[in-house]
Amino acid sequence: MKSKMRLDKMLGNLGYGTRSGLKALVRQGAVTVNGVRVKDPGMQIDPHADEVMLEGERIVYRDTVYVMLHKPAGFVSATEDNRDHTVLELLPEDLRVFSPFPVGRLDKDTEGLLLLTNDGKLSHDLLSPRKHVPKTYQALVAGHVGSEDIATFATGVTLDDGYVTLPAALRMLAEAKPEANLEADGAAGIEPEASSFTLEEAIARLDSFPALGANRTSWREAVDAGEPLSWIELTIAEGKYHQVKRMFEAVGKKVLYLRRSGMGPLPLDETLAPGEWRELTEDELERLRSYKKTEEQTQ
Numbered sequence: 159m160k161s162k163m164r165l166d167k168m169l170g171n172l173g174y175g176t177r178s179g180l181k182a183l184v185r186q187g188a189v190t191v192n193g194v195r196v197k198d199p200g201m202q203i204d205p206h207a208d209e210v211m212l213e214g215e216r217i218v219y220r221d222t223v224y225v226m227l228h229k230p231a232g233f234v235s236a237t238e239d240n241r242d243h244t245v246l247e248l249l250p251e252d253l254r255v256f257s258p259f260p261v262g263r264l265d266k267d268t269e270g271l272l273l274l275t276n277d278g279k280l281s282h283d284l285l286s287p288r289k290h291v292p293k294t295y296q297a298l299v300a301g302h303v304g305s306e307d308i309a310t311f312a313t314g315v316t317l318d319d320g321y322v323t324l325p326a327a328l329r330m331l332a333e334a335k336p337e338a339n340l341e342a343d344g345a346a347g348i349e350p351e352a353s354s355f356t357l358e359e360a361i362a363r364l365d366s367f368p369a370l371g372a373n374r375t376s377w378r379e380a381v382d383a384g385e386p387l388s389w390i391e392l393t394i395a396e397g398k399y400h401q402v403k404r405m406f407e408a409v410g411k412k413v414l415y416l417r418r419s420g421m422g423p424l425p426l427d428e429t430l431a432p433g434e435w436r437e438l439t440e441d442e443l444e445r446l447r448s449y450k451k452t453e454e455q456t457q
């Protein structure tokens with residue numbers, strides 16, 4: 159990597175102003191480099207080694223950003239879009255100057271963990287089909303998800319285009335059944351599953367997920383039709399287009415709500431509300447990088 163760059167370019171890259179504005183600032187004497195006031199905006203500096211101060215403020219250079227976003231529904235995973243709001247619009251200008259892009263895509267109506275970075279290599283490594291970085295999702299599915307589906311997902315599901323997915327780990331988290339069904343089960347001597355919750359509890363739980371506001375009609379329809387609702391967790395090791403939704407379609411079920419809760423070694427920081435973001439910690443970044451190495455070693 160080139161270690162030297164123009165002083166005004168370094169400040170511009172960090173979002174401190176336009177090149178012309180910064181040139182003027184430097185000429186006015188607002189900048190010192192290693193304690194010496196400089197007047198040449200084109201001065202070559204080493205942005206990582208030289209100490210640059212702008213109007214008395216120490217400027218710490220960096221050229222990469224790593225952001226964890228809790229993507230809300232209603233935003234597309236793109237840097238630009240003519241019709242829809244993009245996830246980039248959720249980041250402040252001082253991060254957008256680094257031109258981050260989403261690491262992979264979540265559908266417009268999917269919520270949850272989305273990484274954004276301008277580190278093309280890390281992004282490529284995380285998305286490479288050869289690396290099989292696992293992604294974990296939680297979904298609300300119309301209908302009863304049972305042991306047959308778990309077995310089918312564990313061996314691979316044939317999607318609508320004939321593609322057979324890699325084995326995926328499906329886990330039932332909870333099931334909401336209309337009261338009538340619970341009563342029928344009871345009459346038939348069927349014990350409600352340990353994790354079952356009542357429809358009222360389900361609705362209260364669903365209400366705590368903001369994206370379900372937008373999807374309310376679809377899950378309401380399922381509830382009104384007397385269908386059970388299944389709250390599941392699915393881990394897949396690839397990322398085909400609409401993969402989770404299409405896997406459930408292949409077993410005759412509809413995903414009503416989808417959120418990603420983890421990618422590789424990183425769980426979604428659940429303290430982030432939908433629409434909120436934070437930069438990755440050093441430790442998280444290190445875990446992503448070394449996770450990638452571990453994956454490479456196992457190949």
Ligand code: URA
Pocket residue numbers: 263264265266268399400401402403404416
């Ligand atoms: N699978 C889907 O169907 N949608 C997503 O957004 C992510 C995975």
